[in-house]
Amino acid sequence: MDQIANHLPGAPKPPLKVLLAGPRGFCAGVDRAIKIVELAIERYGAPVYVRHEIVHNRFVVEGLQAKGAVFVEELDEIPDDGQPVIFSAHGVPKSVPAAADARQMLYLDATCPLVSKVHREAERHHTNGSHILLIGHAGHPEVVGTMGQLPPGAVTLVEDAEQAATVEPPPGPLAYATQTTLSVDDTAEVLDVLRARFPGLSAPVKEDICYATTNRQAAVKAIAERCELIVVVGAANSSNSVRLREVAEKAGCPRAVLVPRGRDFDPAEADGLSTIGITAGASAPEVLVEEVIARLRERFDVTTEDVTVAEERIVFNLPRPLRAPRPAPTPAE
CATH class of the missing domain: 3.40.50.11270 (Rossmann fold)
Structure with missing residues (x-):
C-alpha cells in the first residue's frame, strides 16, 4: 500500500540506487x-x-x-x-x-577486425592440417561467416559442454576457435571437456572471445551481488547481450531482464527494490541506456553509481576506400 501511495501525484518517489556497469555499450x-x-x-x-x-x-x-x-x-x-x-x-x-x-x-x-582474426587463425590451422572445432551458436551470422572461410567438412560446430562430451571429429590433428561473443565461463567449461578428451587440441595464438565481450561480462559480475535486478539493454538476437543477462544471474543477481530500449521497459519492475544495475550489449548505444534511466526517474528518486572495471581505448582503422581523400571535382571545361 505504501508503495502505491508513493506513486500518487505529489507523493515523494521511493529511492532507487542504479549501478551502471562499465564498460557497456558500443565496442x-x-x-x-x-x-x-x-x-x-x-x-x-x-x-x-x-x-x-x-x-x-x-x-x-x-x-x-x-x-x-x-x-x-x-x-x-x-x-x-x-x-x-x-x-x-x-x-x-x-x-x-x-x-x-x-x-x-x-x-x-x-x-x-577481431572476427577477421578468428577467420585467419582458422585458415592457418586448416592449412597446417588440423580439423577445426568451432565453439559457437548454430545459425549466428558470425558462426556462418567463420565456417564459410573453409571448405565444407573442415569445421565441426560445438555449441555447449554436452556436445563437447559427445562430438566425434575426424581422426588427426585438432584445433579450436570460438565465436567472439560467447560467455567466458561457459566457453571455459566447453574447453575443459574438449581438452580432457583431446589433449593435443591446438589453441588460438590469442583468445578468440573479444576484449569487449570479456570486459562487459566482468563489469556485470562486479555489480551482480549488489543488485536485486539487472537490466541489460540490447536486442534479443544480439549474442553478447543475451550472454550478459545469463552472466548476471549466474554471478548472483536474483533476476536479469533484456530490453531493446527504454520504451520497452516497465519501471514497475523495480518496485520494492533498493538497488538495480544497468548494462548494455556491444551493439547498443548509450542513448538507450539513458532512456531506461529516464523511465526509472518517472517512478523513483534515482541516484546512479558508475562501476567501471576497465578502460577501453581501442580504435580500428576504416577500410582503405573510406580513408582515401575524396577525389576533387573535375573543373568544368
Missing part, C-alpha cells in the same frame, strides 16, 4: 561498422546497401535507414545500379565477396 568493432555505413552514404550517396543488419540493434539499423542505407539479406536483392554494398560486422563466408566480385560490385567489408 570498437560496432563503432567502426556504423561509421563505415555513414561515410559510405556521405561518399557515394544513397542508397548504400548493407548485407544483413550491420549490427544487431534495431535502433541503429533504423537510424541508418533514415540516412539512406538499404538492408538486404542476400546480394541477389541488390540491383546493378553501381552503388556499394557493405558486409556486416559479423563477417561473411568467402562465397559472398566472390559473388560480389563476379557481379563487379563495389563492396566494403565492415567485419570486425
